[in-house]
Amino acid sequence: MELKGLLKTQAYINGKWVGAASGKTFDVTNPATGEIIAAIPDMDRSDVQKAIDAADAAWPAYRDMTGKERAGIMRNWFNLMMENKDELAYLMTIESGKVMTESLGEVTYGASFIEWFAEEAKRAYGDVIPQHTRDRRLVVIKQSVGVAAAITPWNFPLAMITRKVGPALAAGSPVIVKPPSETPLTGLAISYLAENAGFPPGVYNTVTSTNSSEVGKEFCENKKVRKLSFTGSTPVGKILMSQSAPTLKKLSLELGGNAPFIVFDDADIDAAVKGALISKYRHNGQTCVCVNRILVQDKVYDEFVDKFTQAVQGLKSGNVLDKDVQVGPLINEKGLNKVKEFIKDAVDKGAIITTGGKGTGGLFFQPTVLANATQEMIIAREEVFGPVAPIFRFHTEEEAIQMANDTEYGLASYFYSKDVNRCWRVAEALEYGMVGINEGIISTEVAPFGGMKESGFGREGSKYGMDYFMEIKYLCYGGVKS
Numbered sequence: 001m002e003l004k005g006l007l008k009t010q011a012y013i014n015g016k017w018v019g020a021a022s023g024k025t026f027d028v029t030n031p032a033t034g035e036i037i038a039a040i041p042d043m044d045r046s047d048v049q050k051a052i053d054a055a056d057a058a059w060p061a062y063r064d065m066t067g068k069e070r071a072g073i074m075r076n077w078f079n080l081m082m083e084n085k086d087e088l089a090y091l092m093t094i095e096s097g098k099v100m101t102e103s104l105g106e107v108t109y110g111a112s113f114i115e116w117f118a119e120e121a122k123r124a125y126g127d128v129i130p131q132h133t134r135d136r137r138l139v140v141i142k143q144s145v146g147v148a149a150a151i152t153p154w155n156f157p158l159a160m161i162t163r164k165v166g167p168a169l170a171a172g173s174p175v176i177v178k179p180p181s182e183t184p185l186t187g188l189a190i191s192y193l194a195e196n197a198g199f200p201p202g203v204y205n206t207v208t209s210t211n212s213s214e215v216g217k218e219f220c221e222n223k224k225v226r227k228l229s230f231t232g233s234t235p236v237g238k239i240l241m242s243q244s245a246p247t248l249k250k251l252s253l254e255l256g257g258n259a260p261f262i263v264f265d266d267a268d269i270d271a272a273v274k275g276a277l278i279s280k281y282r283h284n285g286q287t288c289v290c291v292n293r294i295l296v297q298d299k300v301y302d303e304f305v306d307k308f309t310q311a312v313q314g315l316k317s318g319n320v321l322d323k324d325v326q327v328g329p330l331i332n333e334k335g336l337n338k339v340k341e342f343i344k345d346a347v348d349k350g351a352i353i354t355t356g357g358k359g360t361g362g363l364f365f366q367p368t369v370l371a372n373a374t375q376e377m378i379i380a381r382e383e384v385f386g387p388v389a390p391i392f393r394f395h396t397e398e399e400a401i402q403m404a405n406d407t408e409y410g411l412a413s414y415f416y417s418k419d420v421n422r423c424w425r426v427a428e429a430l431e432y433g434m435v436g437i438n439e440g441i442i443s444t445e446v447a448p449f450g451g452m453k454e455s456g457f458g459r460e461g462s463k464y465g466m467d468y469f470m471e472i473k474y475l476c477y478g479g480v481k482s
């Protein structure tokens with residue numbers, strides 16, 4: 001696979017490809033090989049201010065377009081992403097270490113948000129309200145919120161961007177994207193496709209920087225930015241929320257998780273093993289909705305541990321560019337060391353490694369299963385963000401729900417049971433924004449993605465997604481002669 005023109009090494013502001021005013025750059029490296037892929041602009045606040053000014057200047061004309069006109073440009077962009085799927089996936093794999101099959105899947109998943117919101121752009125319906133007096137007429141309209149900034153994480157270099165800019169662009173809001181310094185190249189590539197799709201200059205902007213806290217402060221403090229949508233860790237989400245208070249910035253926060261995966265004794269165990277495997281080891285365990293804790297009812301605990309261990313041992317490692325490889329590297333040393341630290345803590349507190357537990361060179365680590373896990377272990381309370389599955393034992397439904405909810409996070413959760421009444425009871429009792437019932441993969445553009453508690457607030461995708469980038473305005477017409 002060769003790069004045919006989607007490797008962009010400059011940032012994209014106001015319809016132009018530019019470097020940092022300072023001339024500074026930073027390297028993007030391949031986590032699977034350690035090789036440098038490219039050097040790209042290391043921007044500061046003055047560069048970001050230029051992007052914000054360009055977006056603000058483009059806003060009036062863009063918001064005055066009809067939803068149908070915006071939809072046409074978005075449809076072009078969706079088509080270009082799909083036409084360039086292989087090259088986008090290749091770029092994503094070499095900069096993120098995501099195995100090729102998952103990168104191909106992410107391009108389709110990420111592009112689906114543009115397809116979905118191109119359609120939603122034509123349906124930003126308001127209301128006509130039956131008037132409360134004879135001489136008035138009441139109408140509600142929805143309008144673009146204004147310039148929207150997006151800060152995104154490294155684990156989904158394309159989909160976390162399109163899940164934000166899709167509703168914004170559909171609503172008539174120009175965007176400034178700050179992709180992660182670990183994986184910015186895919187974001188720059190889709191900026192090039194956005195340019196070719198026909199977005200007017202200033203409507204779509206991408207700034208690149210290792211000075212993420214400075215960029216974040218500019219987004220929070222600059223009054224021209226009306227909306228900030230962030231996806232990343234909970235600690236950073238809290239920083240942004242406190243920084244946004246002085247300007248009362250509209251916020252959407254998609255933050256960390258600690259997903260429970262409950263297996264009841266009436267579950268289809270083979271289906272539960274399959275669901276837990278794909279949900280846990282997707283992107284090497286580096287997704288916010290990956291299973292972080294597997295809770296298995298006493299009667300089926302040993303059967304599940306045995307079958308799940310065997311399934312994990314069947315996962316194929318190797319060259320992440322090969323389409324049959326399922327296990328890639330961790331994103332960096334910090335991620336690798338966190339995995340090792342969590343395993344050591346668990347083993348010191350009584351966990352038993354049934355498979356894995358060792359590094360295999362570089363940033364690669366064996367998919368690992370820990371039996372005999374307990375609530376005292378760090379891995380019970382924090383997302384490991386790596387290929388480690390701790391398996392906890394429980395006795396009653398009430399205990400399972402208590403264990404599952406015993407966390408400050410509330411993003412995704414999963415459980416397997418064939419008892420319909422139990423399914424309703426448990427689904428309603430789990431304190432999570434999303435619940436997979438006999439299913440380990442739940443994310444889709446047609447359903448609302450998001451969490452509660454310290455996993456953040458707001459929803460992305462679905463018919464609800466655009467409302468986070470729109471203002472609701474009430475018009476009251478008086479003096480109407482009946």
Ligand SMILES: NC(=O)c1ccc[n+]([C@@H]2O[C@H](COP(=O)([O-])OP(=O)(O)OC[C@H]3O[C@@H](n4cnc5c(N)ncnc54)[C@H](O)[C@@H]3O)[C@@H](O)[C@H]2O)c1
Nearest residue numbers: 152153154179180212213216232233236254255256257288
């Ligand atoms: N809820 C979701 O949809 C979702 C999706 C993906 C990842 N995540 C979470 O993200 C985390 C992993 O991603 P990560 O390591 O990139 O997270 P991170 O919070 O370290 O970084 C996310 C983004 O924020 C930027 N950033 C870092 N510090 C900042 C600051 N002080 N001000 C402004 N921006 C700052 C980074 O450069 C990056 O672009 C995990 O906790 C995972 O659960 C959540």
Ligand SMILES: O=C[C@H](O)CS(=O)(=O)O
Nearest residue numbers: 155156286287288289443
């Ligand atoms: O890691 C976070 C992503 O939101 C996961 S998913 O691709 O949306 O399931």
